[in-house]
Structure formats: structure tokens, C-alpha cells
Amino acid sequence: MSPTTTTPTRAILASEPKPQGHIPGSNWTIQDILVPTTLKDGELLIEMLASGICHTDLLITSIPRHPHYPITYPRVAGHEGAGYIRAIGPNVRNKDLVVGDPVLLSYYSCMDCITCKLGRPNHCPSFGYNVIGQPDAFKSADGQTDVAGSFFGQSSFANLSVVKESSVVSAKNLIEKPEELKLFAPLGCGLQTGAGSVLKIAKAGEGDSVMVSGLGGVGLAAIMAAKIAGCHEIVGVDINPSRVGRCEEFGATKALNTQNLPDLAGSLKQAANDGRGPDIFIDTTGVSAVQQAAYKSLANGGTLVLVGASPDPVQKLDIDVRDMMTRCVKVVGCIMGDSNPEVFIPELVKYYREGRFPIDRMTTFYKAEDFKTALHDMHSGETIKAVLEW
Numbered sequence: 001m002s003p004t005t006t007t008p009t010r011a012i013l014a015s016e017p018k019p020q021g022h023i024p025g026s027n028w029t030i031q032d033i034l035v036p037t038t039l040k041d042g043e044l045l046i047e048m049l050a051s052g053i054c055h056t057d058l059l060i061t062s063i064p065r066h067p068h069y070p071i072t073y074p075r076v077a078g079h080e081g082a083g084y085i086r087a088i089g090p091n092v093r094n095k096d097l098v099v100g101d102p103v104l105l106s107y108y109s110c111m112d113c114i115t116c117k118l119g120r121p122n123h124c125p126s127f128g129y130n131v132i133g134q135p136d137a138f139k140s141a142d143g144q145t146d147v148a149g150s151f152f153g154q155s156s157f158a159n160l161s162v163v164k165e166s167s168v169v170s171a172k173n174l175i176e177k178p179e180e181l182k183l184f185a186p187l188g189c190g191l192q193t194g195a196g197s198v199l200k201i202a203k204a205g206e207g208d209s210v211m212v213s214g215l216g217g218v219g220l221a222a223i224m225a226a227k228i229a230g231c232h233e234i235v236g237v238d239i240n241p242s243r244v245g246r247c248e249e250f251g252a253t254k255a256l257n258t259q260n261l262p263d264l265a266g267s268l269k270q271a272a273n274d275g276r277g278p279d280i281f282i283d284t285t286g287v288s289a290v291q292q293a294a295y296k297s298l299a300n301g302g303t304l305v306l307v308g309a310s311p312d313p314v315q316k317l318d319i320d321v322r323d324m325m326t327r328c329v330k331v332v333g334c335i336m337g338d339s340n341p342e343v344f345i346p347e348l349v350k351y352y353r354e355g356r357f358p359i360d361r362m363t364t365f366y367k368a369e370d371f372k373t374a375l376h377d378m379h380s381g382e383t384i385k386a387v388l389e390w
């Protein structure tokens with residue numbers, strides 16, 4: 001059923017990427033589009049105040065149309081939104097949500113399956129909706145063309161967007177002053193993913209040496225979480241000198257620049273536990289060679305947590321089963337840090353208030369129309385976490 005009423009809004013629109021040689025983000029433009037104001041069951045109309053940029057936004061708008069991926073263009077990404085409720089659709093179950101309330105946005109889950117009911121929404125079989133979204137969530141300004149959206153149930157790269165109830169976390173009791181709402185925007189994806197990989201998946205503790213590769217927002221959140229967990233050694237790894245240079249400020253006890261190392265696996269092993277290798281390795285790079293070296297570098301009994309994904313449609317890890325058995329190592333996939341946003345976001349806000357999760361030190365704000373500068377600064381390492389303001 002097509003929406004009966006719409007209203008214009010500004011959005012970052014991604015057009016179809018070139019099949020070869022595409023530069024992530026080069027297909028993004030700011031445009032006026034139409035957003036439905038006739039809400040369906042379980043939907044809310046949210047006016048965005050801000051949205052973090054996450055690598056998944058770049059990844060998902062870099063995939064050309066393919067028979068195996070029902071992704072259509074143009075589309076609106078954005079999945080670290082923060083804003084205000086402007087309208088509430090029929091059958092929204094959370095009766096505490098009120099028009100005007102501040103909210104943080106996270107990922108979609110069906111709310112009805114057994115895993116959702118058990119409080120593990122990131123294991124929901126409908127998780128794929130987050131990536132695929134809806135092909136006709138918006139319309140072009142002339143009303144003639146469908147624009148895909150509902151990315152992570154939110155598509156927060158639009159000033160106004162229709163958001164699924166499961167993606168909404170009330171921020172009414174989380175923010176102490178209005179400016180905090182935009183700072184907390186990335187909690188809904190990147191920051192809870194990084195922190196959850198250490199605290200929820202690896203369940204790190206004092207006895208652990210933790211190594212984190214890729215020192216963007218996700219990686220630094222993992223480092224801050226390892227410090228919260230009291231890990232005796234925390235090693236930050238990257239190839240960008242400015243990122244390597246800053247990780248100690250967030251709790252790393254050691255920093256390692258792995259650019260041009262002839263034996264990556266050997267160097268990673270050497271850098272942790274006096275040469276025994278890390279007990280926990282969090283890879284946020286998604287680079288196959290790094291993941292392979294990380295696996296090899298693990299201490300006996302160690303855990304490799306795979307957090308980053310490559311834009312490559314096929315990505316494999318080569319594992320010798322006997323080696324895995326004799327070393328008793330584990331490889332674990334991580335989506336959203338195994339966290340339930342309703343529970344984990346307030347926990348992270350508490351750590352922020354205690355000064356143990358200093359996300360303000362890694363965040364740079366940009367006007368939404370300056371998204372190209374934000375992408376440039378993220379790429380160069382000048383900014384760690386970019387947040388766009390609408």
C-alpha cells in the first residue's frame with residue numbers, strides 16, 4: 001500500500017555505485033525527497049537531530065545491484081540516529097513513548113520471535129531487514145520514483161524519517177542536557193558494537209590481554225571497554241599513524257603500527273602476553289589478511305572476535321581444525337556487540353558519566369551538507385567518529 005500523505009525532507013541519497021572502481025561515499029548527494037506521514041503499525045516519525053556515520057553506511061551503499069542482494073537504489077542509509085518523536089503510528093507497543101520525546105536509534109528486530117522475547121534481539125532471524133530495508137520507504141521529490149530506506153529500521157540520513165519501534169530507545173532519562181543527544185547518537189551501532197565485543201562476547205576480565213585492530217570508533221570503544229573490564233594489557237593496532245598515536249589516550253597500554261610489517265602474525269603475537277599472543281583479539285578492520293594473522297597470533301585458549309566486514313561479497317578464514325583444537329582457540333562472529341540496546345545503551349551512558357567511556361573526546365560534529373568533509377576526515381584519521389547534524 002503506497003502512503004497517502006507525504007511531506008518533503010532533506011536526505012543523503014545514495015545512487016547506484018559503479019560496478020568497478022567505486023569509491024565509497026562518492027555516490028552520496030544531499031537532495032529533497034518525500035517521507036510518508038501516514039504511518040503504519042509500529043512506526044514512528046522521527047525528526048533527526050544527528051546521525052553518526054558508520055562504515056556500514058559506506059559498505060551498504062557500495063554494493064551494486066545483484067540478484068543475491070535485493071538492494072535497490074536510490075537509497076537512504078544512516079543507522080546511528082538521534083532525534084525527537086514527531087508522530088506515533090498505530091499499535092506502537094511502548095506506551096511510554098510520547099510525541100516530543102528525545103530518542104536514540106539502533107537496529108531493527110521483529111519483537112515477536114523467541115530470541116526477541118528472550119531479550120536477544122540481535123539473534124532475531126529477521127536481522128537481514130536491517131541491511132535490506134524497504135525499497136519504497138521514501139519517494140523522490142517529484143513523487144515518481146521509489147527511494148529505498150528503513151535501513152536498520154531508521155534510515156537516519158534523512159531529516160525526517162519513518163522509524164520502526166524496535167529501533168527506538170527512549171533517551172528521556174538518559175540525557176541531562178539537550179547537547180548530549182547528538183553525542184550519544186553513535187551508541188546505537190558503532191559504540192555498542194565495539195564495547196559489546198569485549199564485555200558481552202569475549203567477557204574480558206583482569207587476566208586477559210586484549211588486542212584490537214582498527215582504531216576507529218568501534219575499535220576505540222573496544223579499548224575503552226577492555227579498560228572498564230580491568231584487562232591487564234590492551235594493545236591497539238592500526239596502520240594509520242594518527243590513530244595509533246591516540247589509542248593510549250583511551251586506555252590502550254601499548255600501540256602498534258602494523259604498516260609494512262614483514263611477519264604480521266608474528267609481530268601481533270610478540271606484542272601481547274610477553275610473546276604468547278593475545279587472549280582476546282577484536283578485529284574491526286574486516287581485512288582478510290589481518291583476520292588471518294589475528295587468528296594465528298592468539299594465545300592458547302584465546303578468542304578471535306570478528307567485528308569488521310569486508311566489502312568483498314565472499315570472505316573466508318582459513319582454519320586448520322587440528323591446530324584450532326590443540327590450541328583451544330575460538331572464533332566468534334559479532335553483530336551489534338551481542339547487545340540489547342534497551343539495556344546496553346543506558347549502561348554505556350553510565351560509564352560515560354563516570355568518565356570511563358569518554359566518547360566526547362573522539363567525536364567531531366559536521367553539518368549534514370558537509371558530509372564529504374566528514375568522510376574525508378574519517379578516511380585520513382583526522383576524525384575518529386563523525387556525527388552529522390541535521
Ligand SMILES: [Zn+2]
Nearest residue numbers: 054056189190
Ligand atoms: Zn554501524
Ligand SMILES: [Zn+2]
Nearest residue numbers: 110113116124
Ligand atoms: Zn525477532
